[in-house]
Amino acid sequence: MEGYEGFKKDVFNYTGLDLSLYKEKQMKRRLESRINRLGKNSYKEFFQLIKTNKEAFDDFMNYLTINVSEFFRNPEQWKKLEKTILPSLIKESPNIRIWSAACSTGEEPYTIVMLLTRFFPLSKIKIFAADIDDEAIRKAKVGLYKEKSLENIPKDLRDKYFEKIGNSYKISDEIKSCVEFKKMNLLADEYPKGFDLIVCRNVMIYFTDEAKDQMYTKFSDSLRNGGFLFVGSTEQIISPSKYNFSSEETFFYKKSL
Ligand SMILES: C[S@@+](CC[C@H](N)C(=O)[O-])C[C@H]1O[C@@H](n2cnc3c(N)ncnc32)[C@H](O)[C@@H]1O
Numbered sequence: 001m002e003g004y005e006g007f008k009k010d011v012f013n014y015t016g017l018d019l020s021l022y023k024e025k026q027m028k029r030r031l032e033s034r035i036n037r038l039g040k041n042s043y044k045e046f047f048q049l050i051k052t053n054k055e056a057f058d059d060f061m062n063y064l065t066i067n068v069s070e071f072f073r074n075p076e077q078w079k080k081l082e083k084t085i086l087p088s089l090i091k092e093s094p095n096i097r098i099w100s101a102a103c104s105t106g107e108e109p110y111t112i113v114m115l116l117t118r119f120f121p122l123s124k125i126k127i128f129a130a131d132i133d134d135e136a137i138r139k140a141k142v143g144l145y146k147e148k149s150l151e152n153i154p155k156d157l158r159d160k161y162f163e164k165i166g167n168s169y170k171i172s173d174e175i176k177s178c179v180e181f182k183k184m185n186l187l188a189d190e191y192p193k194g195f196d197l198i199v200c201r202n203v204m205i206y207f208t209d210e211a212k213d214q215m216y217t218k219f220s221d222s223l224r225n226g227g228f229l230f231v232g233s234t235e236q237i238i239s240p241s242k243y244n245f246s247s248e249e250t251f252f253y254k255k256s257l
Contacts, residue, residue, distance in 0.1 A: 003043035021211035065133040069104040072152035096196045102203035103129035106140030113178045114157045130184035143171040191222045201232035216243040223255040
């Protein structure tokens, strides 16, 4: 379909989101199937729709950002975090600072909080979570989940922190209150600093190599020396030393100056 270049410019001017930093083939395939399904014939018509109809705009952002998530996604990696990485980080830094960098609808930051309850009382836990998608953040703050996304939660934590409401499960307010949510665009905004652990999983896959390069540099700057970056299952960093990272365990990179 013609018109993607113009569409990227329009979207950038309208939202500040730079689609050219997302992998093009994948993005076009997704958008064009969306456009066809909406009965539109071109990127221009589609842009007119999202510009004039708030619901269509929210839908577009939602669709674009792919919010799929679950608690303890890839459980064996969370085990590594719990048994190896967290104990050593906490030893060095008892007031551990953690950032869930593309937190989607909350499963990831709430997983981190539940793990931290193995080390601290809830009253001592505060972590930072951000995502570009307002609607995902809104859902995270509500904290209602389908059973499917709870499958990997250890039983004791699931029994303790979830209440069944109809066909959904509500996460407890005490877990929710440990997370500070914020809207943030990882491709454009300034990164906060001074973290012991940054969790950024299943979002890098959507970005071009140039975008990834910038993000790894910024994540490295945001970590204290000795801090860790935790990435998704298909997101290993090709040349970690370029960013002062060393690969300690698969999917965990330690900043070592
Ligand atoms: C597939 S979800 C991953 C959620 C979670 N990290 C996990 O692994 O389960 C990808 C998330 O990245 C967010 N995202 C996409 N582009 C982003 C950007 N430029 N800045 C911040 N978040 C972004 C989306 O809104 C979405 O919630």
